[in-house]
Amino acid sequence: MAAQSKSRAGELRLWRNARLATMAESSAGSGVVEHGAIAVRNGRIIYAGPEADMPAALSKGAEATDCEGRWITPGLIDCHTHLVHAGNRANEFEMRLAGATYEEVAKAGGGIVSSVTALRAASEDELVAQSLPRLDALIAEGVTTVEIKSGYGLDLENEKKSLRASRRLGGERPVTVRTTFLGAHALPPEAKGDKDAFIDLVANEILPAVAADGLADAVDGFCEGIAFWPEQIARVFDAAKAAGLPVKLHADQLSNLHGAELAARYGALSADHLEYTDEAGAAAMAKAGTMATILPGAYYFIRETKKPPITLFRQHGVRMAVATDNNPGTSPLTSLLLTMNMAATLFGLTVDECLAGVTREAARALGLLGQTGTLEAGKSADLAIWNVERPAELVYRMGFNPLHARIWRGQ
Ligand code: DI6
Ligand code: FE
Secondary structure (H helix, E strand, O other), X not given: OHHHHHOOOOOEXXXXXXXXXXXXXXXXXXXXXXXXXXXXXOOEEEEEEEHHHOOHHHOOOOEEEEOOOOXXXXXXXXXXXXXXXXXXXXXXXXXXXXXXXXXXXXXXXXXXXXXXXXXXXXXXXXXXXXXXXXXXXXXXXOEEEEEEEOXXXXXXXXXXXXXXXXXXXXXXXXXXXXXXXXXXXXXXXXXXOOHHHHHHHHHHHHHHHHHHOOOOOEEEEEEOOOOEOHHHHHHHHHHHHHOOOOEOEEEOOOOOOOHHXXXXXXXXXXXXXXXXXXXXXXXXXXXXXXXXXXXXXXHXXXXXXXXXXXXXXXXXXXXXXXXXXXXXXXXXXXXXXXXXXXXXXXXXXXXXXXXXXXXXXXXXXXXXXXXXXXXXXXXXXXXXXXXXXXXHHHHHOOOOOOEEEEEOOOO
C-alpha cells in the first residue's frame, strides 16, 4: 500500500493478487473470486474479477497494489444510525443495572428526552466534534457509507442543526453520508403530551422546511405505543411523498402495531427492527419490495427476548440488511463487525446473509445499490481489504478488527 499517497483521482489504479467477495447479485453466495483483481479509474471500478481475465490494457501504466492474497469486500455500509447525538446515557444504564425501571429512569430525567435536551444545548460544532469519534470507529472497520438520522432535535432549528452536522461529517472524513429526517421520533416536552399537534408540526412545517433546504435524503418515523401511532406516522409519510422523499420506518420493535404493513403500504425502502412483525407483515413487505433492516444491537442492549421473524423473511423473499442502530439509549454500538456476529449468533443469519446485509443489501436499503455495495464495474471504488483467511472470520470474531486498508471512491 506504499504508493497510496501518489495516487490521483484520474489515474488508473489496480489492486491485484487478491481474493474477492464481490457480493454481486448475479453470483452465488458471496461471489468469491480466488485470484482476483480490481481496476479503478476516476474513483470507479472498471474491472473486478479473475486477474487472468482482466484486459491487458487495464493494467498498463496502472499504479498497482499487490494485496498478497488478502480478501477484498465492498466497503461496509451502516444503513441505520443515530450517530449524531450529544452526551451519552451511561448513567441511565447504571441505574437500570442497579434495578431501576424505565419509568424511574424517565422520572430522574433520563430516556430519549435527556438526549433531546443535550442535543439542543450543543452547538453544531460541538455535535460534529462529539460525533466524529463514533464515525471514526465505524471507518476503522472498513465502513465507507453511513446513514445518520435526526430525531433528537424535535423542533425546526435543532432538527436542521442535527442534519447539517451529519452532512458536515461527510466533509470531515472520506465517507459517504446519507441523512434521514426522523422528526416523528419522540414527543418533546413543549408538546405537553399532544401527539397529534406535534405530528401536524412535523408534517406541515418541519419536514417541508428540511426538504426545501435539501438536508434530508429520506424520512423515518418511530411507530410504537411509546412514540407515534400508525395513523400519525401515515401523515408524516404523506408529507414525505409530497416533498418527494423516500420513507422508512422503525416498526414493530416493542409491540406489533403492524408497522411493517404501514411501511409496505407506503413503498418504504425498509422497515427496521421488526421483532414483533407477524407473517402478514412479512408478506406485505415482500409484495411491496420493502426490505427488513435487522438491528441486533438494540435487541441485545434492551435484553429483548422476541426475535425478528427471520425464517418468515426468508420464506417470503424479504431482503435483509444489518445495521448498528448506533444511539445513546438502546444501542451504543459502533462496530458493524460485532453487529454481524450478533445477527448470526442471536438471530441465526448465515455468514452470506450477514456480509450481504452490511454491503449489497445495506446499499439497497439506502437506495444506493446503483452506486456502491458490490465489487462490480461501474460502481464507486469503495473497498475494504482484510487480513483474514476467509470472509466468515469477519462474522466470527468478537471485538477484533482485521482491516488492512480501506478505499473510498478509489482513494
Ligand atoms: N428506537 C430505538 O431503539 C431508539 N430510537 C428508536 O426509534 C431509541 C433511541 C433512544 O433511546 O435514544
Ligand atoms: Fe433506530
